[in-house]
Amino acid sequence: MTPYVGFRPYRSAEHGWFFGREQEAQDVATSWQGTGLTVVFGPAKVGKTSLLHAGVLPRIEAESADVLPVAEARREAAAGNPYVASLLAAWAPGRPADMTISEFLDRRVDRFDEYGDPLSVLIAIDQAEELFGGPPKWRREREECLKQLASAVVRHHGLHLLLCVREEFLAAVLPHERLLGQGSRGRLHLRPFGREAALAAVTRPVEASGRVFGPGAAEAVVDASGVLRGSDESGPEFEPGQLQIVCSALWESLPADVREITLEHVPGLVEVDRFLAGFCRQVIGEVAEEQGVSGGTILIWLHEVFVTDHSAGISVSEGYPTTAGIPNAIARALAERHLLRTEQRLGVRWYELQHQRLGLAIRKAENPVTLLGDAEAELAQGNWDLARGLALVAMQAAGREATWVHAQGKAIMGEAAAALGQAEAAHGLLAEAANSFAAMQRFDAVARVLAADGRVWIAQGQPRKAVSVLKSALDWDANSVSVHLALGQALWRAGRVRDALAVLDGVVDLAAQPPPEAVALRAEILDGLGGMKSIA
Incomplete structure (x- = not known):
């Protein structure tokens, strides 16, 4: 079992793996028990949730305090105040959502030491x-929730609050501190790891596994995670989430018999992007099966919405009933598995990639050749948009060097465009594909693509242009059945019946076995002529 958690926050049961925050955890635990209000603030992704669950809560002895389950501030779809309802839902599921916080506390059974x-x-x-900082239309409900919390602190002696907020909201919290803490309050600014804390987060979790880090290896892992920012005064800082990704990738890459992790392992085995690509494949497959959709549908959506040359910071809001064109249930399932992260902004749920490196990982989540096979299967079933999307994803995953993948991808996209009535786009894509295949001397592929282009001209009502294209296709592959079939149809449409026959x-x-399409087309032509020519 890996002692690193990857993208998701630490849970309380994993406190034995949680290192690098010992002092902060003790400071928060002490402040929470000794003051009316404690505010933990820091930037997004710095690890506030992990600190609370795996650092602070395990330091609170059950015999010394009555700790309610951790709640999250959000609007709960329920009767009464939606913010209060969300707190009550966490503390006591099933309780009436329209009761006040003080009423809930009044009904609880007190515990004694x-x-x-x-x-x-x-x-x-x-x-x-x-x-x-929610939406203006819910301002009254937010203020009412804060008043209820302040009233509960006054009414229930011995009630202590802990709030975890992003640092940009600290200024909005300050005016409420006196009422929520009744004059007794503390704050902790949670910053990214310094080097010493980062080394503890890397080395300490493996102690129970029987493995150890050799000289310089842990330092190399920390450096591989990348410096977040630094200065001459504070020194370099490291993002805890990025460090977890690198450590998880290293752990997965190590052979089972390795007991000492050395410098030799780090550069060769920390294949972070491969680890992330495998993570993406697993999540996409699980969500596809759970939601009854194809994995290709989810992969295409992730590409179209989040994967660009600069994937960091792209976010989309949840609508009704879809998020950027995909059902909300799928977006939420991806977030539950930590491929996406969610954030409430002005009362609206927003989604973004859990980490900026996932953009590249999504591109590499599937083998390009596998994706092209899936695209061809969707094309054969008439799923034009899905086929086109999978072909595009395959091309992006392959990179610029995989000429064959790009050529085949454009061929598929061209046929899909033709089926969707986008003739000009189809001609352009098929021409690019044919030129690429010609450069590779893939003569059969050139003929196949030109046959598709000829069928587009036929569909446009220009059989003579089709005949010209299809005759050129025979120069590349004189025995191509698909070219002959298309040429026969084009000649017929052009009025050259004898040539078509x-x-x-x-x-x-x-052919040893006459192609059914050729037999059927010849029979159709003869039927139109009233002829009696044998087709055997």
Whole structure:
């Protein structure tokens, strides 16, 4: 079992793997139990949720405090105040959503210590920024929720609040601190790891596994995660989430019999992008099966929405009933598996990639050749948009060097465009594909693509142009059945019936098993003429 958690936050049960935040965890635990209000603030992705669950909560002894389940500030679709309802849903699922916070606390059974004194009640609200910066139309409900929290602190002696917020919301919290803390309050600014903390987060989790880091290896892992920012005064800082990704990739890459992780392992085995690509494949497959859609549909959506040359920072809002064109249930399932992360902004759920490196990983999530095979299968089934999307994803995954993948991808996209009635786009794509195949001396592929282009001209009502294209295709592959079939149809549409029959006769005569399409087309032509020519 890996001692690293990758993208998701640490859980309370994983506190034995959580290192690098010992001092911060102890400071927050002490402040929470000793003051009316404690505010933990820091940038997004710095690890506030992990600190709370795996660092702070395990330091609170059950005999010394009555700790309620951690709540998140969001609007719950329920009767009464939606923000209050979300807190009550976390603390006591099934309780009436229209009761106040004080009413809920009044109905709880008090707990006492061994001396008969009542235990302090500890309430933690994660992602609490929603209470201080939601949409204007919910301002009254937010203010009412904050008043209820302040009233509860006054009414229930021994109630202590802990709020975790992004640092940009600290200014909005400050005016409420006196009421929520009743004059007793503390703050902790959670920053990214320094080098010493980063090394502890790398080395300490493996201690129970029987493995150790050799000289310089852990330092190399930390450096591989990349410096987030630094200065001469504070020194370099490292993003905890990025460090977890690198460590998870290293752990997965190590052979089972490795006991000492050395410098030799780090550059050769920390294949982070391969690890992330495997993670993406697993999540996409699980969500596709769960939601009853094809994995290609999800992959295409991720590409179209999040994967660009600069994937960092791209976010989309959840609508109704879809998010950027895909059902909300799929977007939420991707977030539950930590491929996407969610954030409440002004009461609206927004999605973005869990980490900026996932953009490249999504491109590499599937083998380009496999993707092209999927695209061809969708094309054969008439799923034109899906076929075109998969072909495009295959081309992006292959990079600029894979000429064959690009040529085949453009051929598929061209046929899909033709089926969708986009003739000009189809001609352009098929011409590019033919030129690429010609440069590779893939003569059969050139003929196949030109046959598709000829069929487009036929569909446009220009059989003479089709005849010209299809005759040139025979120069590349004189025995191509698909070219002969298309040519026979083009000649017929051009009024050259005898020539059409001659071409089709040749196809039938040359084949051990006459192609059904050729037999059917020749029969159609003869039926139109009223002729009696044998088709056997």
